[in-house]
Amino acid sequence: MVLKSLTGNHAVALAVKMARVNVVAAYPITPQTTIVEKLAEYIDGGELDAVMIRVESEHSALAAAYGSALAGARAFTATSSHGLLYMYEWVNWVSRARVPLVMAVVTRTMGPPWNIWTDHSDYYEQRDTGWIQGFAMDAQEAFDMTLQAFKISEDPRVFLPAMVGLDAFILSHTSMPVEVPEQELVDEWLGARTQGFVIDGSEALIHGALSPPEYTEGFIEDVGKAMEEAVEVVREVDHSFGRTFGRSHGGLVELYKCSDAKYHIVLMGAWAGDAMEAVDALREQGYSIGVVRVRYTRPFPGEELYKALSSSKGVIVVERGVSFGSMGPVFLDLAGNMLKYSRKLPYMRNVIAGVGGVNVTYKDFEYIAKETINYLESGEEPSVIAWYHAR
Numbered sequence: 519m520v521l522k523s524l525t526g527n528h529a530v531a532l533a534v535k536m537a538r539v540n541v542v543a544a545y546p547i548t549p550q551t552t553i554v555e556k557l558a559e560y561i562d563g564g565e566l567d568a569v570m571i572r573v574e575s576e577h578s579a580l581a582a583a584y585g586s587a588l589a590g591a592r593a594f595t596a597t598s599s600h601g602l603l604y605m606y607e608w609v610n611w612v613s614r615a616r617v618p619l620v621m622a623v624v625t626r627t628m629g630p631p632w633n634i635w636t637d638h639s640d641y642y643e644q645r646d647t648g649w650i651q652g653f654a655m656d657a658q659e660a661f662d663m664t665l666q667a668f669k670i671s672e673d674p675r676v677f678l679p680a681m682v683g684l685d686a687f688i689l690s691h692t693s694m695p696v697e698v699p700e701q702e703l704v705d706e707w708l709g710a711r712t713q714g715f716v717i718d719g720s721e722a723l724i725h726g727a728l729s730p731p732e733y734t735e736g737f738i739e740d741v742g743k744a745m746e747e748a749v750e751v752v753r754e755v756d757h758s759f760g761r762t763f764g765r766s767h768g769g770l771v772e773l774y775k776c777s778d779a780k781y782h783i784v785l786m787g788a789w790a791g792d793a794m795e796a797v798d799a800l801r802e803q804g805y806s807i808g809v810v811r812v813r814y815t816r817p818f819p820g821e822e823l824y825k826a827l828s829s830s831k832g833v834i835v836v837e838r839g840v841s842f843g844s845m846g847p848v849f850l851d852l853a854g855n856m857l858k859y860s861r862k863l864p865y866m867r868n869v870i871a872g873v874g875g876v877n878v879t880y881k882d883f884e885y886i887a888k889e890t891i892n893y894l895e896s897g898e899e900p901s902v903i904a905w906y907h908a909r
Contacts, residue, residue, distance in 0.1 A: 524693060526690045526694075528556050530660050530684070531552075531553050532556075534594050535560045538566075540592050540593065541582075542557050542568055543583040544572065545601065547600070554570075557570070575604060576604040577605055579597065584617060587617045587713070589718055594619070594621070596624070600640075602623055611726075612649075616714055616744070620682065623641055625787075635687060636875050637872060641683045641815075648741045650745075650752075651814060652680070652813055654787075656689065659767055669707075670748065672712050685787050769813070771822045774810075775809065782832070783809050784836070785836045785848075790811045794809050820858060820859075823856070824860070831864065832864065833852075834869060838871070849903075867890055869905075881909070882906070882909060
């Protein structure tokens, strides 16, 4: 292992290089651009034997990556915000075609107003598209999760594209120490690319043709079954990664100080580190609380979350985004999935914060937790959904 100082974006780029991708298709958009710029440097310097396809739009970037993957290439692209929405047709097409492919999404607020800072709206809007969706907390996890995304995506039980999310600037442009393994070890662990079918002219193959409703329903059902299979694949890949490289991240979720916790904060992303710092401080003040960090939103870790939260006295789901007219997507997924296992749920509160890139510190998490716990301990119930404005 070699220890390097890398931004989140450069950690992703290095992982893509070490995965030995064959094709990178890219169109620049802040704050993703430095991922593909670094990959272009690797290619230009002879460190990566790959083709860089410079396209005229994000729509074309994913289309080119998709076409390359169809032909058997290990392909990668990256985007953010409006660029991701411009790709939306191909986001759906790739998953329904069951094509393994990896894309990094550096999360950024949707406009208007024009804003380049993080929230999770762009990432949330992809949750029904059939992609594996992971979200990193730090640069080390961004590196590890990107490598794992290729292995998960290319597993024959899955054959679905994979998305790696990371917060704009907080993670994408912040330098952190990252343990980088030897290339030979990565090659051995990742292995050669596999996919369900290849269009290379060797045989007649119809793809993307008009389909009757019954066949279409079958294809969509297969995507759902593959996503269910991905639950175990994610666990296995994280476990095998830990055996090989000495690091694992908990599979679908990470639990922090939850073994004896009476209350829980649930969230995803870089600010989970601030929540963990807040929990440390709250523990010293006598509050029994832990953090449940969601690492994958698709497949959603319903079973793990139920086991962690079923006996909780209060669950606080903090999100950098909202489904307008309803609640936060993680809250909605959590409540729905918990009902699969029990009709009796713990008290659950949804707090919307940090939207538009507003900075949320460990002190804010302390305040949110204290306010909720103090209400519940006094016999009152705070509002189920609340917008929190950082102090």
